[in-house]
Amino acid sequence: MEDAFIYEADGQTLIIHLPRELDHHNCKRLQYETDHLMAENYISRIIFDFTKTQFMDSSGIGILLNRYKQMGSGGGKTAFYGAGAQVMRVLKIAGIPGLMEPFETKESALLG
Amino acid sequence: MEDAFIYEADGQTLIIHLPRELDHHNCKRLQYETDHLMAENYISRIIFDFTKTQFMDSSGIGILLNRYKQMGSGGGKTAFYGAGAQVMRVLKIAGIPGLMEPFETKESALLG
Amino acid sequence: MGKKETMSIRMDSLSKNEAFARVVTAVFASRLDPTLEELDDIKTAVSEAVTNAVIHGYQNGEGVIELEACAEDNVLTVIVRDAGVGIADVKKAMEPMFTTAEEEERSGLGFSFMEAFMDQVKVFSEPGKGTTVTMKKKIGR
Amino acid sequence: MGKKETMSIRMDSLSKNEAFARVVTAVFASRLDPTLEELDDIKTAVSEAVTNAVIHGYQNGEGVIELEACAEDNVLTVIVRDAGVGIADVKKAMEPMFTTAEEEERSGLGFSFMEAFMDQVKVFSEPGKGTTVTMKKKIGR
Ligand SMILES: Nc1ncnc2c1ncn2[C@@H]1O[C@H](COP(=O)(O)OP(=O)(O)O)[C@@H](O)[C@H]1O
Ligand SMILES: Nc1ncnc2c1ncn2[C@@H]1O[C@H](COP(=O)(O)OP(=O)(O)O)[C@@H](O)[C@H]1O
Numbered sequence: 001m002e003d004a005f006i007y008e009a010d011g012q013t014l015i016i017h018l019p020r021e022l023d024h025h026n027c028k029r030l031q032y033e034t035d036h037l038m039a040e041n042y043i044s045r046i047i048f049d050f051t052k053t054q055f056m057d058s059s060g061i062g063i064l065l066n067r068y069k070q071m072g073s074g075g076g077k078t079a080f081y082g083a084g085a086q087v088m089r090v091l092k093i094a095g096i097p098g099l100m101e102p103f104e105t106k107e108s109a110l111l112g
Numbered sequence: 113m114e115d116a117f118i119y120e121a122d123g124q125t126l127i128i129h130l131p132r133e134l135d136h137h138n139c140k141r142l143q144y145e146t147d148h149l150m151a152e153n154y155i156s157r158i159i160f161d162f163t164k165t166q167f168m169d170s171s172g173i174g175i176l177l178n179r180y181k182q183m184g185s186g187g188g189k190t191a192f193y194g195a196g197a198q199v200m201r202v203l204k205i206a207g208i209p210g211l212m213e214p215f216e217t218k219e220s221a222l223l224g
Numbered sequence: 225m226g227k228k229e230t231m232s233i234r235m236d237s238l239s240k241n242e243a244f245a246r247v248v249t250a251v252f253a254s255r256l257d258p259t260l261e262e263l264d265d266i267k268t269a270v271s272e273a274v275t276n277a278v279i280h281g282y283q284n285g286e287g288v289i290e291l292e293a294c295a296e297d298n299v300l301t302v303i304v305r306d307a308g309v310g311i312a313d314v315k316k317a318m319e320p321m322f323t324t325a326e327e328e329e330r331s332g333l334g335f336s337f338m339e340a341f342m343d344q345v346k347v348f349s350e351p352g353k354g355t356t357v358t359m360k361k362k363i364g365r
Numbered sequence: 366m367g368k369k370e371t372m373s374i375r376m377d378s379l380s381k382n383e384a385f386a387r388v389v390t391a392v393f394a395s396r397l398d399p400t401l402e403e404l405d406d407i408k409t410a411v412s413e414a415v416t417n418a419v420i421h422g423y424q425n426g427e428g429v430i431e432l433e434a435c436a437e438d439n440v441l442t443v444i445v446r447d448a449g450v451g452i453a454d455v456k457k458a459m460e461p462m463f464t465t466a467e468e469e470e471r472s473g474l475g476f477s478f479m480e481a482f483m484d485q486v487k488v489f490s491e492p493g494k495g496t497t498v499t500m501k502k503k504i505g506r
Contacts, residue, residue: 024416025380031470055387055405057412062472086405093481094474136275137239143329167246167264169271174331198264205340206333229379233389235372244372244392251388255381 005030007037010110012044018053022060030063038070046071047109048100051082061094068099081109117142119149122222124156130165134172134199142175150182158183159221160212163194173206180211193221228296229255237278237287237306245274245291245304252293253300256363265341266300266361272334273304273357279325281308281355298363302342307354314347369437370396378419378428378447386415386432386445393434394441397504406482407441407502413475414445414498420466422449422496439504443483448495455488 008015014037019026037043046067050056064078071077081103083091091097103109120127126149131138149155158179162168176190183189193215195203203209215221231252235241246267253266270291277289292303311317318339323332338345342359349355372393376382387408394407411432418430433444452458459480464473479486483500490496 021384023383023412024420025383027470028380055408055412057409057416058472058474058478059412059416061474062470065472066470085402086409089405090409090478093478094472133243135242135271136279137242139329140239167267167271169268169275170331170333170337171271171275173333174329177331178329197261198268201264202268202337205337206331229377231374231376231382231385233372233374236370238370240396241372247392248374248389251385251392 005033007033009041012042013047013110014038014041014043014045015047015049015106017049017051018056018060020052020054022053022056022063024057024059027059027063031066034067044071044077045112046078047106048078048080049082049106050080050084050087053082053087054084056087056090058090058094061090061096064096064100065094079103079109079112081105117145119145121153124154125159125222126150126153126155126157127159127161127218129161129163130168130172132164132166134165134168134175136169136171139171139175143178146179156183156189157224158190159218160190160192161194161218162192162196162199165194165199166196168199168202170202170206173202173208176208176212177206191215191221191224193217228294230292230294232290232292234288234290237282237285237289237308239275239278241289242271242274242278245289246270249291249293249302253295253363256295256298256300258300258363262361262363266302269338269341269345269359269361270302270304272337273302273359276334276357277304277306277308277355279328279330281306281310283309300361300363302359302361303356304359305354305356310351310353310355311347311349312351314349318347369435371433371435373431373433375429375431378423378426378430378449380416380419382430383412383415383419386430387411390432390434390443394436394504397436397439397441399441399504403502403504407443410479410482410486410500410502411443411445413478414443414500417475417498418445418447418449418496420469420471422447422451424450441502441504443500443502444497445500446495446497451492451494451496452488452490453492455490459488 006017068078079101118129180190191213249270250263250267290305294301318335320336321332323330342361344360346358390411391404391408431446435442459476461477462473464471483502485501487499
């Protein structure tokens with residue numbers, strides 16, 4: 001029943017493939033799991049993949065903002081791609097595109 | 113919002129393309145419209161097309177049974193095709209396949 | 225599981241709420257991880273009970289229908305309640321093909337369908353007070 | 366239209382009911398023939414209000430959340446009610462980025478989202494008694 005996240009490492013970059021619905025219920029695991037991954041591995045960049053995400057609310061924004069803070073506020077350390085209409089509107093209202101680099105595809109996000 | 117029925121005439125045969133959901137709410141119009149069509153045209157055979165129908169309940173069965181009675185109980189005067197899993201189970205519980213001839217496709221139903 | 229989860233909903237007695245009620249119940253029931261066939265069974269049974277409340281209970285007039293669903297262990301319980309005209313002879317009403325609304329093209333199979341698609345159906349009714357239908361189904365045998 | 370249609374639902378304060386509440390509201394709202402964007406707006410606002418009831422109102426403990434939806438003319442009204450801890454200073458709570466649950470990675474944007482996605486948001490709360498959020502949105506401008 002629960003949506004699965006999938007974590008993908010590419011050097012020091014962590015790609016987080018977000019679930020279909022990114023709300024408080026589905027965020028609980030993401031929070032725990034990324035903290036764990038970041039404690040065990042040296043991660044200098046996080047890329048969020050919204051390709052499958054059809055719904056996000058402010059709980060999802062909370063998760064994004066905290067990862068952004070953990071990465072430090074330097075340029076390009078967090079990025080995202082694959083945001084659809086609902087997700088993009090939510091990201092914009094929260095001012096995320098000013099903090100994290102938006103990309104169209106995984107390839108362009110990895111190139112940075 | 114409302115599902116649309118489409119009536120198709122082929123000689124004295126009336127094909128009724130049933131809606132996505134065949135419940136009491138959606139049956140109201142079907143009842144009125146077929147009575148009207150059958151009063152205006154000479155119809156000797158009715159074929160129900162369930163291809164698009166994903167849900168039917170006993171209200172749908174009521175409609176089918178009444179059309180069956182209107183056609184008189186002679187063989188082959190009512191038939192159906194395109195029934196999916198939920199519809200077929202409902203039809204079977206109501207004993208419809210013993211009254212109306214089941215077919216796989218529109219072509220075979222028209223051939224009779 | 226083990227813990228009991230409940231929801232109840234009140235809605236107007238309108239034919240469009242037949243679809244609303246079955247979708248809401250199906251979405252609620254999905255927490256028990258049912259098969260598609262089980263979901264269809266549940267939807268059909270709920271559709272029958274709510275349709276009866278609209279047509280027979282409130283005789284297509286105004287009224288409020290209550291639907292309660294409860295998930296406990298692997299059992300889904302659905303209760304549909306109306307405060308309509310009620311049923312004088314429940315046993316007779318539950319007979320296959322029995323209907324008091326012949327002119328509305330009813331098949332008289334509503335209760336038979338509830339019994340076919342759920343594991344247990346209980347009807348409690350008082351003429352002039354209303355009707356309560358309680359249905360149970362074990363999910364994922 | 367013209368006629369008012371209402372439904373109300375009571376559900377357990379569980380995080381899985383955040384999704385349940387938004388789906389139920391979206392299915393109910395579909396009778397107003399909204400655009401996909403309007404449906405998304407409604408879902409997001411309901412998700413925020415129900416999540417707040419779960420996390421803040423009942424502090425992730427037990428409780429019952431009430432959701433009421435009403436369709437009249439082209440206006441959808443959604444009311445989310447909890448009988449939880451309540452809010453002492455509603456004005457402060459509604460400020461963007463204000464949160465009392467920093468350690469849970471909350472953004473403090475819940476009320477801002479409700480205001481962004483609905484036309485009107487009113488919050489009534491009494492400490493120790495609970496919180497009622499009333500939201501309105503005109504569908505299909
Ligand atoms: N909620 C109800 N309130 C009053 N009468 C009811 C209710 N549900 C069922 N009945 C009575 O029981 C009869 C049989 O119901 P049912 O088996 O569902 O068949 P149908 O709906 O096709 O008539 C109905 O015709 C009606 O007289
Ligand atoms: N239903 C509620 N019951 C009690 N407190 C609430 C409720 N809803 C909101 N609050 C309070 O208002 C604050 C701001 O809420 P909100 O804007 O949704 O942001 P967030 O949920 O991210 O904290 C919360 O941190 C909480 O203190």
